[in-house]
Amino acid sequence: MPTGATTYPSREQIQRARARIEGHVRRTPVVEVQHDGHPFTLKLELLQHTGSFKPRGAFNSVLSASERPDVLVAASGGNHGLAVAHVGRALGIPAEIFVPRTAPEIKVARLRSLGARVHQVGEGYAEALQASREVAQQPGALSVHAYDSLPTVTGQGTVGAELAEQVPSDTVLVAVGGGGLIGGVTSWYTGSVRVVAVEPHGCPTLHAALAAGWPVPTSPSGLAADSLGASVIGDIGLAAAQDTGVQSLLVGDDDIRAARQWLWRETRVAAEAGGATALAAVLSGAYRPEPGERVSVIVCGGNADPGDLSAEPDR
Template sequence: MSTVVPTRARVEEVAAAIAPYVRRTPVLDVDVEGQLVTLKLELLQHAGSFKPRGAFASVLAAPETPARLVAASGGNHGLAVAYVGATLGIPAEVFVPATAPAVKVAGLRARGAHVHLVGTTYAEAYAASLEAAAAPGALALHAYDAPLTVTGQGTLARELEQQVADGAVGDRLDTVLVAVGGGGLAGGVAAWFAGTTTRVVAVEPVGCPTLHAALAAGEPVEVTPSGLGADSLGASRIGEIGFAALRDATSVLVTEDAIREARSWLWAQTRLATEPGGAAALAALRSGAYVPASDERVAVVVCGGNGDPAEL
């Protein structure tokens, strides 16, 4: 994989290319313990997460229309690839762990994807996908560690910056909190804000510390994903591109109880039904894992909504 971090100029180009196919998701200003916080509601994106941004970026840039799309996924990337395939008329083959939530597997099948349930981790599903990806005419779409994937996810940060600038409470954006799995989204966000005054706070569940462990080791290392949020944030190793983009990010860990509380708070206060990974970034604020200054202008990416509403 290339470790070249996307530039703002490249994110701009990709944003123009995918604009006809993705939603400009809304923002919502809320009070979190007396702090004004802007929520970026990416759970309202097509297929229920930010993932279509990177998937469309990769497919639209292909030199010719692929005969088939192939992906390995904990669920959300697969849903995005299935959505992209259905939108562009390209068959999709998706490999997911057998532990993937039933709601996500059902969503994949509803979108017409051919689903393979393999192993118990994303890494096992990815290994199983390689043979299908090597078939003539197939286009393999990596869930997080590919240049166009990371660049596509960076369009979310571009959009957020514009929305804050256009808001009624001032145009300053000091801090963005974003969840980390394999690092595609957080890496894209960090790439967009590189060289600006906006800092990125990377948030991970204690059971899925891919970035936290990599920063401690000085390089990407293997971890064993477990616990709440592992279905969407359960990469076993941070992507090379994401790690390169996030070297200077603030990294914090949140407990499962903090994620549950943030998820419940979002439902009670905003009627947003998130999946656990989608509430992880807010959990850092709600739990005190990240404590902003009193005048700090903070945004939180609510990145996914493909959970079971019955759990709320």
């Protein structure tokens, strides 16, 4: 059944989150680009601390807690864990991060460099989350959910609030994993701007849920599974998407790979696969802008080895 009873952030809550995390996060830049004669805007959220949008929600979760925690606990495919580890180091709070054994080594190494205690458990996010729960129940521990808690989604909504100040948009394209970013951005725009969700064929959590009307378990796979590989959409993100009529598009791994290469060739921005997923919809034609339509694309993550990126034009 639909998630109509689920609460998602108000604009007022997102504005309070902006004030709360100000000074802890970067105001990330936008850049104007063109493809096939259509201009559009890239919101470079991969230039946020730790290489993704995730510190926004993590800082908001910790700074809005009723008491200062003794330890932060998080399960993650990598980017959320990096954010929580960064928050812990910035605020002087130890962090325990649980990641799947399949997490990219570049992310695991960065977690350790941030001073986090890293636990590699299972083959996917769901197993890492389950393993984290015992530690999260200890006195003084604060569990910081990757995408399905109101403080997390509210913090991610500050991406939308910031983008709205930088450029006017008719349409905003957002990659979806567990739904924290789409939930926050959609909550900010509240139907005044079209928000389009973009997912890989192998990670269709929102797409499947919108078709069914409720969260549907999936089996994440493919190029972007390390960052967009939630097995089920979060209730908050789904409720926001349902209530505002979010459209969901699917793109293939080849489209995502081509979008990464295009970003590097055209802008020298090295995105990870999940970070290039929303752009893949524009470049592949899965999303076709109307003449004069003002389109913005959130490039949400950059934690990948750039060694496979080429500056040479496609042949």
